Amino acid sequence: MTTTNTNSLGHIDPQNAIELRNERKRRIESSLAKRHRKEKTFKVFGFSAVITGLLCVALLFGSILAKGLPAFWQYSFTVPVYFDPSVIQVGAKPTPIANESPAKFEERMIAWQTEMGMVDWDMLLSKAIVAKDPKVAAQEDELSSLYTSSETYKLRDMVMADPSLIGQKKDLNVLVDANVDVWLSGNIDRSLPDEQQQLSPEIRQLADELKAQGIIEKTFNTNIFFNPDSRSSPATSGLAGAFMGSVFMMLIVILISIPIGVASAIYLEEFAPKNIITDIVEVNINNLAAVPSIVFGLLGAAIFIGWMHMPLSAPLVGGLVLSLMTLPTVIITTRASLKAVPPSIRQAALGLGASRLQTVFHHVLPLALPGILTGAIIGVAQALGETAPLLLIGMSAFVASVPATPLDQSTALPVQIFLWQGNELRNFFEGRTAAAIIVLLALMIGLNSLAIWLRKKFEVRW
Missing domain, CATH: 1.10.3720.10 (MetI-like)
Incomplete structure (x- = not known):
């Protein structure tokens, strides 16, 4: 405590007044410094919290984008498909006949659709791949493992919608199988033994060769936007x-x-x-x-x-x-x-x-x-x-x-x-x-x- 001395008239001694004023000034400055330190500390903690939150959000979005953006591109290849009449041996598409009942016409239509389903569409795609790269002719029986199974149904539906395609040649974009896409994208360890791989060594080698030649290439994956989910053909599954x-x-x-x-x-x-x-x-x-x-x-x-x-x-x-x-x-x-x-x-x-x-x-x-x-x-x-x-x-x-x-x-x-x-x-x-x-x-x-x-x-x- 600072004591103040007063003279006989009750006035504070000037020296003591100066000391009192200096003491108050030191207290105020100490209080201000303490408040400023607390304010700076709070600002640092607040700024750190904001930066930490932004970093977490950036990490979350970065990891999602790093994994998700490549999925918008998918491996496929374009081949000239010849709709060989010797393979597509079906009659003309049924048309209504005079005085024919709807049930009879429906029966003939179902029979025609069944014949379409029995066509070896895989052969057409295999021959198209061989036409694109004749060096793979020796592996023609294994080429069906390269593309997803739904591509054969796509060919069938195209011919059923337009039978005039029979006898014509058309360039078609064909999606590779999901397992082939995983292999080519590097999403599986290539050093794993054959029994742990999802593809045979021949198909893996063939896929790598076709990719090296530029036949198999990445294209934008529109299926993810326009196709529903699929279990039989995972490569075509979409949202x-x-x-x-x-x-x-x-x-x-x-x-x-x-x-x-x-x-x-x-x-x-x-x-x-x-x-x-x-x-x-x-x-x-x-x-x-x-x-x-x-x-x-x-x-x-x-x-x-x-x-x-x-x-x-x-x-x-x-x-x-x-x-x-x-x-x-x-x-x-x-x-x-x-x-x-x-x-x-x-x-x-x-x-x-x-x-x-x-x-x-x-x-x-x-x-x-x-x-x-x-x-x-x-x-x-x-x-x-x-x-x-x-x-x-x-x-x-x-x-x-x-x-x-x-x-x-x-x-x-x-x-x-x-x-x-x-x-x-x-x-x-x-x-x-x-x-x-x-x-x-x-x-x-x-x-x-x-x-x-x-x-x-x-x-x-x-």
């Missing part, structure tokens, strides 16, 4: 079925959860009386927002499938389940946007004679629209990435077709990712899984970007 399933589900979510959620939020925030009933409703809405998504899957399986007997593995059921899951998020974000509108807006409108309904829909709602749109789109984006509730309503089933309506069986993008990551042909589908994740992330980033753009577009400053 078309899962993508359309997700589109149908998101349309249902948008048409159900957003109108109901926004209307509920407007009523609760602007019109509902403040009593115990509305308090219970608000508490339950907040609780539902924290319920794990798998619980909504159980609810959907019990009500929509078990009780209402809706079709299993249909986008309609998936959309309804995701709508229930999204509703609390839409309601909470909409109420937050309505609360953010200053009370003076409401008071001014009411003071000028507007009704309560006019005040809400003509003044409050337009100002809250950016936040409402943002919350709704974020809720839809969250629903797009959900997997657990869809697994419980059967959307994990293998579906080899593209759904035409919300009632058709389908899967979804996150479920397709789940299925591919567990595929037995891991070396091939690991890249495709990452590619599917890239497509899903692109959709989610697109939705979030749309939310930001809409917020900026409709934002009103007051």
